[in-house]
Amino acid sequence: MALSLQRYTWTDANSRFNHLLKERLNRDKQRSMIISLEKIDHLPENLIVEILSRLPVKDLLQFKSVCKSWYSIISSPNFITKHLKNYYYNPNNDSWKDCLLVQYYVTHAELQLYELFVDETRRVLANEVLYSMPMYSSYVYGPCDGIYYVYQYDSNGRALWNPAINEFRTLPRIISKPHLPSNLTYASNEVYGFGVDPLTRDYKVVVVKGHWSTNEDITDNVKFPVSVLVYSLRTDSWKYCGDLGRAYDLETNKCYIYVNGCCYWFGSYDCSDDDDDDEVIISFDMATDAFKEMDVPDYSRPSSKCLGMYDDSLAFLCLSDTEKVFDVWTLNEECCWIKKISVGPLPEVRSPIGHWKDNRLILQCKDGKLVVYDPKTQEVRDLAFQKDRWCEGAFAYMESLVSIKDTNETEEVEAGNIPV
Amino acid sequence: MASSSSSSLSRVVVKSSDNNLFVVNKKVASQSQLLKQCIDNMEEKGTNDVILIPLSNVTSNILTLVLEYCEKHADFADDDNNNQELKQWDHEFLKKFDYATLNSLTMAADYMVTKSLLNLCCQFIADSIKDLTVQQIRQIFDIKNDFTPQEEADIKNENAWAFR
Numbered sequence: 001m002a003l004s005l006q007r008y009t010w011t012d013a014n015s016r017f018n019h020l021l022k023e024r025l026n027r028d029k030q031r032s033m034i035i036s037l038e039k040i041d042h043l044p045e046n047l048i049v050e051i052l053s054r055l056p057v058k059d060l061l062q063f064k065s066v067c068k069s070w071y072s073i074i075s076s077p078n079f080i081t082k083h084l085k086n087y088y089y090n091p092n093n094d095s096w097k098d099c100l101l102v103q104y105y106v107t108h109a110e111l112q113l114y115e116l117f118v119d120e121t122r123r124v125l126a127n128e129v130l131y132s133m134p135m136y137s138s139y140v141y142g143p144c145d146g147i148y149y150v151y152q153y154d155s156n157g158r159a160l161w162n163p164a165i166n167e168f169r170t171l172p173r174i175i176s177k178p179h180l181p182s183n184l185t186y187a188s189n190e191v192y193g194f195g196v197d198p199l200t201r202d203y204k205v206v207v208v209k210g211h212w213s214t215n216e217d218i219t220d221n222v223k224f225p226v227s228v229l230v231y232s233l234r235t236d237s238w239k240y241c242g243d244l245g246r247a248y249d250l251e252t253n254k255c256y257i258y259v260n261g262c263c264y265w266f267g268s269y270d271c272s273d274d275d276d277d278d279e280v281i282i283s284f285d286m287a288t289d290a291f292k293e294m295d296v297p298d299y300s301r302p303s304s305k306c307l308g309m310y311d312d313s314l315a316f317l318c319l320s321d322t323e324k325v326f327d328v329w330t331l332n333e334e335c336c337w338i339k340k341i342s343v344g345p346l347p348e349v350r351s352p353i354g355h356w357k358d359n360r361l362i363l364q365c366k367d368g369k370l371v372v373y374d375p376k377t378q379e380v381r382d383l384a385f386q387k388d389r390w391c392e393g394a395f396a397y398m399e400s401l402v403s404i405k406d407t408n409e410t411e412e413v414e415a416g417n418i419p420v
Numbered sequence: 421m422a423s424s425s426s427s428s429l430s431r432v433v434v435k436s437s438d439n440n441l442f443v444v445n446k447k448v449a450s451q452s453q454l455l456k457q458c459i460d461n462m463e464e465k466g467t468n469d470v471i472l473i474p475l476s477n478v479t480s481n482i483l484t485l486v487l488e489y490c491e492k493h494a495d496f497a498d499d500d501n502n503n504q505e506l507k508q509w510d511h512e513f514l515k516k517f518d519y520a521t522l523n524s525l526t527m528a529a530d531y532m533v534t535k536s537l538l539n540l541c542c543q544f545i546a547d548s549i550k551d552l553t554v555q556q557i558r559q560i561f562d563i564k565n566d567f568t569p570q571e572e573a574d575i576k577n578e579n580a581w582a583f584r
């Protein structure tokens with residue numbers, strides 16, 4: 001089985017968790033008493049829309065069965081967009097980020113995805129769907145508007161997945177660069193990004209792939225043009241977007257990075273000598289399909305490092321190998337790197353993994369344990385979650401009603417036909 | 421008659437649907453885009469008379485509440501929505517009301533175009549109906565189930581996980 005799910009809470013905060021739970025149950029009780037006394041008059045539809053757009057997906061899926069008019073409200077594309085805005089991208093509400101999905105590499109053939117519950121969350125997630133994740137042992141990346149990109153390394157399979165509404169869409173076979181010389185073949189490794197074009201609202205997958213020579217005389221170090229291939233959900237097809245200016249060795253992100261319509265990867269020029277000065281950050285703009293190269297900050301070398309997000313913008317996380325000091329760099333308005341946070345030494349920590357809600361940062365210890373650093377309290381908290389494997393990804397779980405089905409099918413629903 | 425220079429009003433009078441009059445300071449009234457629009461229009465015309473704005477959809481009970489909200493919020497800058505004191509006040513303010521009042525308040529906020537109050541009310545109602553069953557929702561909103569049993573079962577099947 002490719003996927004296991006487990007629920008965790010902070011171990012050191014069990015009493016707090018129970019306390020919060022109790023408080024919430026009491027609140028619920030009081031609430032239901034008020035409700036039984038009074039009835040809400042008939043609100044006009046625009047206000048019903050305003051109220052419903054602030055509810056979690058689980059409630060909305062249930063409330064579809066309240067009546068036909070609610071069904072058509074909740075199914076309408078305008079409502080789904082409004083819901084993303086009012087529920088998810090509402091700065092006053094980030095409780096939905098409490099649940100963390102963590103992915104582990106187990107064996108060559110197997111990746112596992114775990115679901116971590118932290119803080120006071122006691123939601124039911126789309127469990128049944130998560131359990132039967134349709135593509136065996138694949139990398140999961142995202143979510144963007146509740147949609148995940150799923151990549152199966154062995155079978156070269158790619159898909160989009162919205163677990164909340166149980167939609168899974170296998171992408172067409174990836175294309176090759178046109179007129180690829182016959183002595184070249186795609187390297188098996190690739191990095192990818194996933195996001196939405198902010199102008200057209202089209203969801204796009206970008207895959208950056210190098211080439212190997214089929215001629216054995218040439219050493220492995222030589223990587224021929226690194227090609228950029230972009231899938232658009234709207235056209236359901238791949239497009240070749242050119243080659244990068246140089247041969248880069250890029251690293252897959254362990255957390256979801258998508259800032260202002262751009263994807264980013266950390267990497268280096270593919271040189272034979274291991275020189276840290278070759279390091280770069282590559283960005284891809286989802287709206288213009290343009291690539292850019294950026295410098296890395298002047299961090300203390302050698303370090304284990306990765307990209308993440310801090311204050312909703314790109315961040316460079318690094319942990320120095322010798323001093324074990326954890327630094328977070330962000331870009332200022334002039335696009336220069338500045339060191340935002342420096343904490344440590346953290347002798348137990350092996351490497352940074354990425355970001356989480358409230359600017360919290362996820363780190364992995366030498367023994368495989370995950371910890372969270374909270375810049376607000378300057379505390380390092382144990383997530384009480386340990387695997388004797390390395391973490392391959394950590395994402396705040398998100399649900400949405402955004403459909404990834406064929407446009408034709410979506411239109412039928414839009415027309416208000418309730419499938420019977 | 422006023423000359424070309426536009427006059428400036430300091431107060432307006434607002435009339436509720438049950439014919440009660442409220443004298444409202446201009447800064448407070450401006451929290452409502454509807455009232456602000458009326459004031460701006462009058463000022464453009466250059467009138468010096470005290471203007472009377474009738475609100476045919478809002479009773480005096482509800483208007484009192486809307487004005488209480490506007491009065492509080494007039495003391496804070498527009499971009500001060502994250503002010504903790506104000507947030508706390510908002511919460512305490514709404515907590516007092518039963519659903520019928522909350523409902524009328526929401527409709528009044530919509531009618532008077534007081535966006536922050538409208539958002540606040542909608543969020544408050546949403547938080548209150550979260551986790552309720554479909555049956556409870558129908559009861560509260562007084563909605564008749566117009567699905568056939570088969571249709572209803574199909575919708576539930578489609579989204580089975582959400583009903584656990």
